[in-house]
Amino acid sequence: MQQIWKEYQEKNKNKFLNELLDLLRIPSVSAKSEHKADMLTCAEAIKQRLLEAGADTVEIYPTDGHPIVYGEKITDATKPTVLVYGHYDVQPAEPLDLWNSGPFDPTIIDGKIFARGSCDDKGQMYMHIKALETLVQTNTLTNNIKFCIEGEEEVGSPNLGKFVTSHKELLKADCVLISDSAMISLDTPSLDIGLRGLSYIEVEVTGPNRDLHSGVYGGAVANPITILAKMIASLHDENNHINIPGFYDDVINATTEERALMAKAPFNEEEYKTDLAVKELWGEKGFSTIERTGIRPTLELNGIWGGYTGEGAKTVLPSKAYAKISARLVPNQNSDKIADLLINHLKKIAPACVTVKATLHHGGEPYITPIESNAYKAAAKAIEATFNKQPIPVRGGGSIPICSLFEKELGTKVVLMGFGLDSDNLHSPNEKFDLANFYKGIETIPYFHQFFAEM
Numbered sequence: 405m406q407q408i409w410k411e412y413q414e415k416n417k418n419k420f421l422n423e424l425l426d427l428l429r430i431p432s433v434s435a436k437s438e439h440k441a442d443m444l445t446c447a448e449a450i451k452q453r454l455l456e457a458g459a460d461t462v463e464i465y466p467t468d469g470h471p472i473v474y475g476e477k478i479t480d481a482t483k484p485t486v487l488v489y490g491h492y493d494v495q496p497a498e499p500l501d502l503w504n505s506g507p508f509d510p511t512i513i514d515g516k517i518f519a520r521g522s523c524d525d526k527g528q529m530y531m532h533i534k535a536l537e538t539l540v541q542t543n544t545l546t547n548n549i550k551f552c553i554e555g556e557e558e559v560g561s562p563n564l565g566k567f568v569t570s571h572k573e574l575l576k577a578d579c580v581l582i583s584d585s586a587m588i589s590l591d592t593p594s595l596d597i598g599l600r601g602l603s604y605i606e607v608e609v610t611g612p613n614r615d616l617h618s619g620v621y622g623g624a625v626a627n628p629i630t631i632l633a634k635m636i637a638s639l640h641d642e643n644n645h646i647n648i649p650g651f652y653d654d655v656i657n658a659t660t661e662e663r664a665l666m667a668k669a670p671f672n673e674e675e676y677k678t679d680l681a682v683k684e685l686w687g688e689k690g691f692s693t694i695e696r697t698g699i700r701p702t703l704e705l706n707g708i709w710g711g712y713t714g715e716g717a718k719t720v721l722p723s724k725a726y727a728k729i730s731a732r733l734v735p736n737q738n739s740d741k742i743a744d745l746l747i748n749h750l751k752k753i754a755p756a757c758v759t760v761k762a763t764l765h766h767g768g769e770p771y772i773t774p775i776e777s778n779a780y781k782a783a784a785k786a787i788e789a790t791f792n793k794q795p796i797p798v799r800g801g802g803s804i805p806i807c808s809l810f811e812k813e814l815g816t817k818v819v820l821m822g823f824g825l826d827s828d829n830l831h832s833p834n835e836k837f838d839l840a841n842f843y844k845g846i847e848t849i850p851y852f853h854q855f856f857a858e859m
């Protein structure tokens with residue numbers, strides 16, 4: 405098997421790459437309405453690629469937002485079915501001046517593709533289409549593969565839930581396979597056995613009913629920026645625990661065994677600090693860096709603004725101040741419950757000199773893949789087949805909100821077989837994906853299908 409796949413992939417290396425570069429040229433930014441047409445162009449390109457790769461049928465399903473691409477290759481209805489999920493939308497590329505090359509003008513330097521979406525998630529999603537092509541072209545596909553590629557993951561998948569719920573039969577599968585996360589490195593392969601959930605809110609703090617002259621009124625009227633800054637500063641205590649009553653109530657603490665296992669994963673704190681240009685790390689007392697980003701919930705300020713931020717100086721006492729705040733959640737925390745908790749807490753701690761309005765953005769539940777599941781075992785075996793090493797199970801810090809819904813609605817486990825690296829600059833300027841990781845993914849995925857079909 406192996407040899408015939410290898411030969412096909414070796415022969416088509418450049419074709420695979422050039423096709424990916426074409427996809428990366430489409431600025432499919434889901435958050436911005438100006439890209440609505442690009443989203444459809446991208447969905448159509450993916451439909452075309454799936455058909456060329458050997459899918460029997462591919463359909464573009466419109467939604468209230470951006471379309472979902474669904475495709476399938478059914479070889480034998482009595483055989484296991486793998487549902488591959490990925491997303492073709494990308495995060496906004498801004499700030500543009502920090503990119504060394506155009507975000508939608510993919511550039512290869514030192515064996516790395518620099519472009520928005522190269523790793524998250526077009527590059528990783530495309531590995532699955534090329535794995536399908538490999539299996540079809542070499543006549544070695546023994547299971548059924550379904551594809552659900554959405555265009556709204558980066559904005560919280562607002563329409564995918566409804567699609568999943570209303571298309572259970574269409575999406576019916578024995579496991580869900582996702583490559584939209586990272587591994588430790590090609591030398592130390594790992595598999596995510598969990599993702600964190602998310603609660604995202606926005607707050608508006610209002611002081612006086614209009615902007616005021618800071619000399620005429622300053623000192624006598626509360627400045628909403630000062631008040632908001634104080635409120636935010638109170639959200640963590642001196643040990644960097646989250647200072648909101650009830651926040652940790654539902655957290656299932658990782659066992660001593662799991663923490664001991666986590667501590668075995670290679671991690672170089674000096675390199676980590678050097679890479680980020682920080683002298684010291686920061687975090688919740690009592691937990692290691694890997695634990696802080698994996699098994700612990702967090703609270704982050706994603707944005708804060710208010711008053712005058714234009715050129716020069718303006719002496720103003722602003723009427724309003726704003727912040728975007730999100731919490732990463734771990735099992736068994738609930739996204740809606742934590743959002744309510746956050747909103748109520750902020751309202752409660754606000755002094756009477758301001759009023760607080762809070763709104764809810766998207767959220768998602770945490771997810772855990774049991775290592776006893778067939779899906780996990782097939783993924784671990786596939787990694788072993790191409791890396792000659794057993795993958796280390798780790799917890800991913802990011803969120804893919806649809807995971808828990810897939811499990812709930814389809815009754816299947818989700819396996820996270822990511823081929824990115826934490827250093828791929830996801831959501832940042834100069835996002836990249838190593839060619840070696842791209843090809844390793846295409847090499848490994850066919851084994852997953854083979855092993856899962858055998859289980």
Ligand code: BES
Binds near residue numbers: 584
């Ligand atoms: N691919 C990421 C999630 C991810 C990144 C998982 C790294 C594991 C490791 C995904 O595209 C993403 O960015 N998700 C968002 C959540 C969404 C609701 C905007 C996130 O994690 O912030």
Ligand code: MN
Binds near residue numbers: 525
């Ligand atoms: Mn992603």
Ligand code: MN
Binds near residue numbers: 524
């Ligand atoms: Mn992302």
